[in-house]
Amino acid sequence: MKLVIASFLKEKKISYYITEETMYFQCLFCYEKAEMDYNTSVWHCNKCAHNGTFFDLMQRLKEQPHQTFDAFKSIYNPKKEIYQIKKQFKLLIIENNKTPTEKKLVQLYNKVLDLIEEINIY
């Protein structure tokens, strides 16, 4: 079910990301972040209170096939943000190689890694 939903959202260019138990995607009604249990496909949006199942989503898009999400911002994806933060840290550490700043950056980077692990985003 998870892969079916993911490929559907991808095909429709709807911003989404997946964590261990939940799939987050851009709500078709308010364009904020909605969440779905991908085992049952039941979803709800905390922002506009719309809810339903995966099949309701497909139905909605069938009724409004020209609804496009390109113009709307992507939902905040913590996995992507973490990836970019790590990448930037590594670049900064390389750029500051053998300077006093390098040590501070490495310390900060390790603190960020600890924080990510603590809040258990993965």
Ligand SMILES: [Zn+2]
């Ligand atoms: Zn919504």
